[in-house]
Amino acid sequence: MLALLGVLVFLAREYEENHAVSQLELSAANMAGELRAGLLRNIQDLQALSVTSASEPQWQRAASVLLSAHREMLRLEWRDRDLRIQQELRSPFQPQTFDDMNREQVLPDVQHACANARRLKGPAYSASYWLPMAQWLGQEVMEMCVPVIQANREAGFIVATYGLPGLLTELIRSETRRARSVAINEGDGTRLAIVGSVVNERGVIQARQLLDLPGVAYVLRVEQARESGGWLPNILTATVVALTLALTTLFALLALDVRRRRRAEGSLAEALAFRKAMEDSLLTGLCARDMQGRITYVNPAFCQIVGRPPEQLVGTGIPAPYWPPEQIDCYRQRQSIRQTSRLLPRQGFESEFLRADGVHVPVLVVEAPLINAQARQTGWMSAIIDQSDQRKAEELSRASQDRLQATARLAMVGEMASLISHELNQPLAAIASYASGSLNVLQDPQVPLQTLRIELEATIQRMADQAERAGKVIKSVGDLVRRRERARAAVPIQALWDGISPLVKLQAHKLGIEVQWEIAADCPAVWCDATMVEQVLLNLVRNGFQAMPPGDPASGSGWRNLSLHAAPVPANATSPGRWVAFTVTDHGHGLTDEVAKRIFTPFFTTKAEGMGLGLSLCRSIVEQHGGLLDFEPATPRGTTFRFTLPAAL
Numbered sequence: 001m002l003a004l005l006g007v008l009v010f011l012a013r014e015y016e017e018n019h020a021v022s023q024l025e026l027s028a029a030n031m032a033g034e035l036r037a038g039l040l041r042n043i044q045d046l047q048a049l050s051v052t053s054a055s056e057p058q059w060q061r062a063a064s065v066l067l068s069a070h071r072e073m074l075r076l077e078w079r080d081r082d083l084r085i086q087q088e089l090r091s092p093f094q095p096q097t098f099d100d101m102n103r104e105q106v107l108p109d110v111q112h113a114c115a116n117a118r119r120l121k122g123p124a125y126s127a128s129y130w131l132p133m134a135q136w137l138g139q140e141v142m143e144m145c146v147p148v149i150q151a152n153r154e155a156g157f158i159v160a161t162y163g164l165p166g167l168l169t170e171l172i173r174s175e176t177r178r179a180r181s182v183a184i185n186e187g188d189g190t191r192l193a194i195v196g197s198v199v200n201e202r203g204v205i206q207a208r209q210l211l212d213l214p215g216v217a218y219v220l221r222v223e224q225a226r227e228s229g230g231w232l233p234n235i236l237t238a239t240v241v242a243l244t245l246a247l248t249t250l251f252a253l254l255a256l257d258v259r260r261r262r263r264a265e266g267s268l269a270e271a272l273a274f275r276k277a278m279e280d281s282l283l284t285g286l287c288a289r290d291m292q293g294r295i296t297y298v299n300p301a302f303c304q305i306v307g308r309p310p311e312q313l314v315g316t317g318i319p320a321p322y323w324p325p326e327q328i329d330c331y332r333q334r335q336s337i338r339q340t341s342r343l344l345p346r347q348g349f350e351s352e353f354l355r356a357d358g359v360h361v362p363v364l365v366v367e368a369p370l371i372n373a374q375a376r377q378t379g380w381m382s383a384i385i386d387q388s389d390q391r392k393a394e395e396l397s398r399a400s401q402d403r404l405q406a407t408a409r410l411a412m413v414g415e416m417a418s419l420i421s422h423e424l425n426q427p428l429a430a431i432a433s434y435a436s437g438s439l440n441v442l443q444d445p446q447v448p449l450q451t452l453r454i455e456l457e458a459t460i461q462r463m464a465d466q467a468e469r470a471g472k473v474i475k476s477v478g479d480l481v482r483r484r485e486r487a488r489a490a491v492p493i494q495a496l497w498d499g500i501s502p503l504v505k506l507q508a509h510k511l512g513i514e515v516q517w518e519i520a521a522d523c524p525a526v527w528c529d530a531t532m533v534e535q536v537l538l539n540l541v542r543n544g545f546q547a548m549p550p551g552d553p554a555s556g557s558g559w560r561n562l563s564l565h566a567a568p569v570p571a572n573a574t575s576p577g578r579w580v581a582f583t584v585t586d587h588g589h590g591l592t593d594e595v596a597k598r599i600f601t602p603f604f605t606t607k608a609e610g611m612g613l614g615l616s617l618c619r620s621i622v623e624q625h626g627g628l629l630d631f632e633p634a635t636p637r638g639t640t641f642r643f644t645l646p647a648a649l
């Protein structure tokens with residue numbers, strides 16, 4: 001651009017100079033024309049003068065008028081055919097010009113001019129010569145010879161002497177010469193005369209013009225100051241420079257812009273690469289859909305979850321290839337909700353996807369609207385979390401908890417083993433004694449057959465009752481110990497009582513504790529796994545019993561009782577729906593603050609033979625059912641444990 005600018009300025013300057021030079025050349029041609037025209041007019045005047053005879057005094061007068069009118073003429077002579085001077089007159093303006101030079105000295109020049117004039121039959125000029133004057137001055141002059149023809153005969157010559165400087169000043173108009181120097185030079189460049197001077201630090205321009213006169217030729221050299229030598233010579237150059245500068249500025253701005261763009265593109269590419277790496281390494285599946293439900297983007301994690309490559313997913317509409325057929329309606333419903341409400345729950349929903357290999361994958365889907373830069377919604381974005389591993393872990397933990405519960409049940413049964421054996425002893429001993437009594441009766445021959453039948457029937461009936469009683473004890477223990485599949489059902493409260501009462505009563509009887517059972521009149525059945533809830537109740541009852549040991553002096557006889565209570569919970573804002581609250585209240589030693597803080601911590605126990613698992617298991621069972629387990633001090637002493645279960649509708 002700079003080089004171009006330089007060239008443009010240079011060319012503009014060249015053009016301007018050329019223009020000025022051609023103007024000057026035109027002026028020089030005009031000047032030469034003026035000179036020629038002036039000389040021609042002079043010739044006519046001289047020819048008019050030649051009409052008068054040399055001897056006549058009018059010649060002197062006419063010559064004087066002529067010299068006064070033409071300052072460029074320094075001298076006029078009338079010469080005869082042999083070039084002898086007949087008449088002569090000096091210019092009144094420079095009368096002393098010829099004082100220092102004898103006219104004989106210049107005769108050869110005059111002869112030369114007149115010989116030419118004779119030959120040409122018209123005026124002719126001599127070469128110029130230096131005419132010295134006083135005080136070392138002088139000027140270049142030339143002779144002009146006009147042949148005088150009278151009666152078709154050559155009568156002589158009129159010789160006029162021209163001062164070359166005078167020619168320039170008198171014959172060229174002063175307006176044409178203004179601010180210029182005009183010089184008459186010889187062909188080899190020798191300057192003969194000059195008028196005007198040009199001094200200019202920026203230099204001058206010059207034009208040459210041939211001034212050929214009959215018999216002699218000069219070069220007219222015109223000089224003038226270079227008009228505009230600066231860097232901004234005129235409007236053209238200034239415009240070119242301004243345009244170039246504007247172009248350069250634009251170019252610089254463009255370069256700056258390009259650089260900025262490239263930087264922005266670089267950081268954008270970096271951000272994109274970072275985002276891509278992030279999306280690719282994410283374990284969460286991402287899936288974008290447009291407003292019509294067509295998939296517009298999926299990340300690798302999503303492809304992995306549904307087991308399909310992106311090409312099979314992007315562009316597909318509804319139903320999506322990974323929707324399980326049985327859930328298509330549900331998904332369609334969700335899509336229409338999405339399109340109408342546009343407000344999606346933030347917490348997401350659990351669902352299932354069908355992998356390409358036919359496996360159902362449990363997933364958690366969280367959806368959010370996709371908003372573009374113009375704040376317009378362009379679709380939806382879903383984040384999908386594969387929950388297979390979590391489900392497996394949950395399954396595992398449930399299984400281990402089940403095993404733990406079974407173990408706890410076994411431990412509890414172990415604790416009760418002596419009690420159970422004692423309880424079993426009674427019916428067994430009764431059966432044994434009934435059996436031996438029956439044998440005795442059978443062996444006695446005096447007993448009449450009728451009596452024997454009646455007695456045996458009654459005894460066998462008692463034996464059957466006792467065996468049933470023993471069977472019930474065994475069954476209740478078996479029911480408790482056996483690990484059953486969780487099965488929830490509507491269970492009446494009384495059935496729960498019945499499930500645990502043999503064991504509770506056994507223990508209560510042994511410890512001498514009174515147990516009260518109470519069910520509120522309007523209490524509904526509960527929706528639960530009966531075995532588990534029985535385990536909870538048994539645990540709480542057993543803890544209550546253990547808090548009131550027989551030898552405890554603090555627990556007076558009036559307080560050795562334990563009450564179990566079940567009543568519906570009135571529905572309120574915090575617990576909507578119907579619930580049933582169970583309380584187990586003992587009047588034992590109660591809980592210290594330290595114990596109360598850690599009571600639900602697994603393996604926390606204050607008992608020598610305790611495992612510390614009972615309450616933590618109770619709580620997890622209750623929470624599995626959606627309820628809550630807590631405790632508070634009972635009045636006047638002891639503790640009340642309270643838990644809730646959902647009512648069966």
Ligand code: ADP
Binds near residue numbers: 590604605609615
């Ligand atoms: P364990 O009975 O095997 O010790 P639990 O988890 O059932 O395990 O009970 C933890 C602890 O809580 C007990 O050791 C006892 O100190 C305290 N505790 C539980 N129930 C009662 C209660 N009704 N009265 C007083 N303390 C209790």
